[in-house]
Amino acid sequence: MSNESLASGIAGRAALSRMGGKDIFTKTTQWTLTDEARAMGMYPYFRALDMNQGPEAILEGKPVIMFGSNNYLGLTMHPKVREAAANALREYGPSMTGSRLVNGTLRLHHEFEEKLAHFMNKEAAIVFTTGYQVNLATLSGLLSNKKSVAVMDKMCHASIYDGVRLAQANGAQMVRFHHNNAEDLDRRLEALQPDEGALVITDGVFSTEGEIADLPGMVKAAKKHGVRMLVDDAHGLGVLGEKGRGVCDHLGVQDEVDMIGGTFSKSLASIGGWLVGPRKALDYIQHFAPSFMFAASCPPPSVAAAMAAFEIMQEETWRITKVRENAKYMRDELRKMGFETGPTDTAIVPIYIRQELTTVAFWKALLEDHGIYVNPFIPPGVPPKNSLLRTSYMATHEKHHLDRGLEAFQKVGKQFGIIS
Numbered sequence: 001m002s003n004e005s006l007a008s009g010i011a012g013r014a015a016l017s018r019m020g021g022k023d024i025f026t027k028t029t030q031w032t033l034t035d036e037a038r039a040m041g042m043y044p045y046f047r048a049l050d051m052n053q054g055p056e057a058i059l060e061g062k063p064v065i066m067f068g069s070n071n072y073l074g075l076t077m078h079p080k081v082r083e084a085a086a087n088a089l090r091e092y093g094p095s096m097t098g099s100r101l102v103n104g105t106l107r108l109h110h111e112f113e114e115k116l117a118h119f120m121n122k123e124a125a126i127v128f129t130t131g132y133q134v135n136l137a138t139l140s141g142l143l144s145n146k147k148s149v150a151v152m153d154k155m156c157h158a159s160i161y162d163g164v165r166l167a168q169a170n171g172a173q174m175v176r177f178h179h180n181n182a183e184d185l186d187r188r189l190e191a192l193q194p195d196e197g198a199l200v201i202t203d204g205v206f207s208t209e210g211e212i213a214d215l216p217g218m219v220k221a222a223k224k225h226g227v228r229m230l231v232d233d234a235h236g237l238g239v240l241g242e243k244g245r246g247v248c249d250h251l252g253v254q255d256e257v258d259m260i261g262g263t264f265s266k267s268l269a270s271i272g273g274w275l276v277g278p279r280k281a282l283d284y285i286q287h288f289a290p291s292f293m294f295a296a297s298c299p300p301p302s303v304a305a306a307m308a309a310f311e312i313m314q315e316e317t318w319r320i321t322k323v324r325e326n327a328k329y330m331r332d333e334l335r336k337m338g339f340e341t342g343p344t345d346t347a348i349v350p351i352y353i354r355q356e357l358t359t360v361a362f363w364k365a366l367l368e369d370h371g372i373y374v375n376p377f378i379p380p381g382v383p384p385k386n387s388l389l390r391t392s393y394m395a396t397h398e399k400h401h402l403d404r405g406l407e408a409f410q411k412v413g414k415q416f417g418i419i420s
């Protein structure tokens with residue numbers, strides 16, 4: 001399988017979808033890319049772990065060091081987090097079997113909402129079922145007619161794109177500004193009509209590259225034009241800011257950003273999502289977003305686990321310090337070795353390989369020859385020629401884990417001619 005066939009195989013999905021007449025499954029049998037990649041042992045996705053212990057895991061019977069998870073504070077293993085989930089499971093069961101709107105809300109959801117709003121210094125909060133749902137619901141609920149404009153960074157997360165696409169179905173417009181470029185944002189806002197209501201949307205920490213958004217610049221542009229702003233801080237909570245409050249606090253714009261959203265599935269060691277902001281705006285969203293109103297609520301064990309993690313994050317602040325130190329150590333050492341890691345300053349450290357097939361081969365060598373688990377990102381997950389290995393670090397990685405990783409990165413980097 002050549003590099004071209006990998007790339008064109010993905011791009012070729014559109015062509016396949018035009019073949020096969022009325023049978024929608026025809027394209028699925030003609031799409032053989034994943035079968036070929038699997039046959040060659042070059043398919044990195046949907047691999048099942050036998051055990052996940054945080055920094056160490058077992059993948060298909062083989063121990064690996066985990067540099068591919070978002071368990072930034074290492075809290076999935078914390079006894080209090082596990083106990084909270086187990087107690088909630090015993091008390092309330094595995095699911096509320098209903099949406100927040102009707103029978104799916106527990107006092108537990110409200111309790112966590114109050115804590116989140118207080119900690120983030122905002123009027124109100126909503127607990128969602130996933131972080132993905134936060135963006136689907138917030139954007140489609142708020143941007144619901146022809147006079148609504150989503151003004152978003154080009155490199156926003158897929159969930160933001162999908163939320164805006166849902167909004168577009170109701171007539172809203174999508175305007176994209178150059179990546180992390182507040183001047184371009186200013187120009188786009190300048191071009192809006194006076195009767196158009198806009199929401200500026202960006203990731204606070206870009207999820208693949210680990211880059212921090214220029215929020216002070218974007219806030220300035222938003223204020224200048226009198227428009228509101230939403231920051232998705234999935235990867236900032238627990239890593240940046242005082243007590244892990246996140247990227248807005250870190251950059252001194254916590255009070256200027258109107259709404260901040262995120263997930264329980266990273267630092268908070270669970271699954272679910274959160275949004276904080278003005279009470280009236282949140283109340284509106286929870287009555288105008290079908291993807292929230294007609295989906296089952298975040299299950300009690302997940303809420304309880306996230307709330308326990310949220311409290312531990314504020315108590316055991318050494319975890320925040322440690323995840324930052326670990327990521328800095330890796331960034332510095334990888335850069336010294338000659339790897340290209342981009343402008344990251346967070347727990348996410350990309351290693352740019354650029355060439356697609358080499359990225360997959362690099363991933364395979366790390367895993368099979370060295371027991372190092374990382375995530376390869378190739379198009380369409382990243383722009384063409386931007387293929388990379390996404391590595392991410394935890395508070396619970398010890399120096400010996402990091403050094404084993406560095407040794408492997410260096411060996412494989414030299415083997416593939418990425419570094420000299």
Ligand SMILES: Cc1ncc(COP(=O)(O)O)c(C=O)c1O
Pocket residue numbers: 130131132133157159203207232234235263264265271272273
């Ligand atoms: C920036 C960003 N927003 C939203 C999400 C979705 O969160 P979840 O996976 O918890 O649904 C993610 C997850 O990768 C993310 O990185």
